[in-house]
Amino acid sequence: xxxxxxxxxxRIVGSNKEIFLYNSVLEGGQTFALMNNLDKxxxxxxxxMIDFSSPRKGRLEAVMTGYVYSKLSKLGIKTNLVGMIEKRxxxxxxxxxxxxxxxxxxxxxxxxxxxxxxxxxxxxGSLYDYSEVAYTAKxxxxxxAENVILPxxxxxxxxxxxxxxxxxxxxxxxxxFIAENDYNRIQTYEQISSMQTGTLIKLPRPCxxxxxxxxxxxxxxxxxxxxxxxxxxxxxxxxxxxxxxxFALRIGxxxxxMFSKIGIVIPDLKMEIGLECEGELVLLDVMGPDxxxxxxxxxxxxxxxxxxxxxLFKEYTNWITLLQKVQAKYxxxxxxxxxxxxxxxxxxxxxxxxALGTLNQSLTDVLLGIKTTDTLNESVNNLSNTIATVGxxxxxxxxxxxxxxxxxxxxxxxxxPK
Numbered sequence: 001x002x003x004x005x006x007x008x009x010x011r012i013v014g015s016n017k018e019i020f021l022y023n024s025v026l027e028g029g030q031t032f033a034l035m036n037n038l039d040k041x042x043x044x045x046x047x048x049m050i051d052f053s054s055p056r057k058g059r060l061e062a063v064m065t066g067y068v069y070s071k072l073s074k075l076g077i078k079t080n081l082v083g084m085i086e087k088r089x090x091x092x093x094x095x096x097x098x099x100x101x102x103x104x105x106x107x108x109x110x111x112x113x114x115x116x117x118x119x120x121x122x123x124x125g126s127l128y129d130y131s132e133v134a135y136t137a138k139x140x141x142x143x144x145a146e147n148v149i150l151p152x153x154x155x156x157x158x159x160x161x162x163x164x165x166x167x168x169x170x171x172x173x174x175x176x177f178i179a180e181n182d183y184n185r186i187q188t189y190e191q192i193s194s195m196q197t198g199t200l201i202k203l204p205r206p207c208x209x210x211x212x213x214x215x216x217x218x219x220x221x222x223x224x225x226x227x228x229x230x231x232x233x234x235x236x237x238x239x240x241x242x243x244x245x246x247f248a249l250r251i252g253x254x255x256x257x258m259f260s261k262i263g264i265v266i267p268d269l270k271m272e273i274g275l276e277c278e279g280e281l282v283l284l285d286v287m288g289p290d291x292x293x294x295x296x297x298x299x300x301x302x303x304x305x306x307x308x309x310x311x312l313f314k315e316y317t318n319w320i321t322l323l324q325k326v327q328a329k330y331x332x333x334x335x336x337x338x339x340x341x342x343x344x345x346x347x348x349x350x351x352x353x354x355a356l357g358t359l360n361q362s363l364t365d366v367l368l369g370i371k372t373t374d375t376l377n378e379s380v381n382n383l384s385n386t387i388a389t390v391g392x393x394x395x396x397x398x399x400x401x402x403x404x405x406x407x408x409x410x411x412x413x414x415x416x417p418k
Contacts, residue, residue, distance in 0.1 A: 054353075
């Protein structure tokens with residue numbers, strides 16, 4: 001079905017998307033959201049503290065979501081995607097039309113989804129009370145509450161990345177990771193610590209981790225502890241821990257298969273899950289380069305998702321370290337403190353930014369069936385070579401935000417100088 005859109009009822013602005021809410025337009029009077037995916041990238045949960053835009057990333061985010069979610073729907077996996085937004089001319093006036101992905105010929109950066117509410121969690125001291133989620137979920141299933149977003153991100157892993165995946169950063173974390181997932185045949189910490197940063201290690205089988213959405217820095221909570229907090233560990237309900245993990249594993253496997261057909265490895269991805277009144281789990285939000293790490297099969301050391309941008313900021317600037325120091329000192333108030341400083345930010349070399357835009361366009365065209373994977377391979381190689389050349393020249397970022405500049409901020413805010 002095709003919908004023509006007029007003025008929204010509400011607007012929400014996020015770090016890398018803006019959402020327009022429309023009431024009583026879909027069948028049954030359900031609220032839906034028009035989601036405009038922006039080119040901005042949110043790195044290290046820094047939101048607008050790192051002001052970086054990757055050209056044409058917003059449209060790639062929308063197209064990749066349509067591509068993935070439409071295929072998942074055919075496999076019987078429910079999503080909240082309604083359709084893609086296209087622009088049509090009607091008597092000299094440009095209209096925005098919502099159309100199913102498989103009928104779409106020129107999708108924009110906008111998609112339409114069924115809207116779901118976030119649960120309101122109380123606090124016990126300084127911690128959020130996740131036991132309320134079980135109560136809310138029961139209300140949803142009974143029909144006395146609307147559809148709801150389960151307040152966590154689910155992380156599906158098929159590979160770990162040395163020096164990037166948190167479990168590879170210390171012997172203790174590695175031991176916990178192995179024990180939690182009952183991995184018998186896998187490398188020791190001594191073996192992985194000798195590997196080059198960015199090396200992919202295939203897991204004996206995929207695993208699922210849960211990350212809460214409300215704690216500072218998206219602090220991870222061990223899966224079983226989190227399940228117990230939500231009172232879902234031993235309940236035979238649609239939102240039980242076992243059902244959520246099974247749902248995530250099925251999604252991850254399906255996405256791995258569909259991208260392997262175009263020569264892309266998905267080491268890990270994050271997803272948001274909701275619960276509908278029928279008691280069904282639903283895949284929410286979007287699935288693009290902000291949610292999934294991506295490598296070419298023949299180039300397994302070059303991550304061309306948003307992690308690449310984070311790596312460049314970390315390698316060539318002190319900006320990430322500065323953000324983390326402010327976060328460590330000011331806790332929940334850190335972003336306000338940082339924003340009030342109105343600081344200059346590092347600006348990435350225009351040649352690298354341009355190569356990023358070309359890669360985003362190439363992957364979009366491959367997903368739409370316009371170009372072959374050869375085009376994507378060329379774009380990845382071009383970006384890799386451009387980064388190497390610019391990096392060697394010492395001109396990856398503008399030099400007006402250097403180590404001395406960051407040191408002045410450390411002194412001004414009395415941060416830890418180490």
